Amino acid sequence: MVIDFIDLYKSEYGVGTMCRVLSEHGCSIASSISYEARNRAASRQALRDEELKIGVSRVRAENYSV
Numbered sequence: 001m002v003i004d005f006i007d008l009y010k011s012e013y014g015v016g017t018m019c020r021v022l023s024e025h026g027c028s029i030a031s032s033i034s035y036e037a038r039n040r041a042a043s044r045q046a047l048r049d050e051e052l053k054i055g056v057s058r059v060r061a062e063n064y065s066v
Helices: 002-013 015-024 031-039 044-064
Strands: none
Touching: 002 015, 002 031, 015 031
């Protein structure tokens, strides 16, 4: 969630500045963590979650289309 927030506003404020301000307010995060999280591959759980979302959407559409 914090990484998404940083990605959303990084062009406006910069990653380093945002990490410093967040840390001052009790949400400690290093700018290197932000860069690392953005560049790493999706976990098996995240990939499985995406598969399940498709299945849930399909079942929901089938049930409400009746």
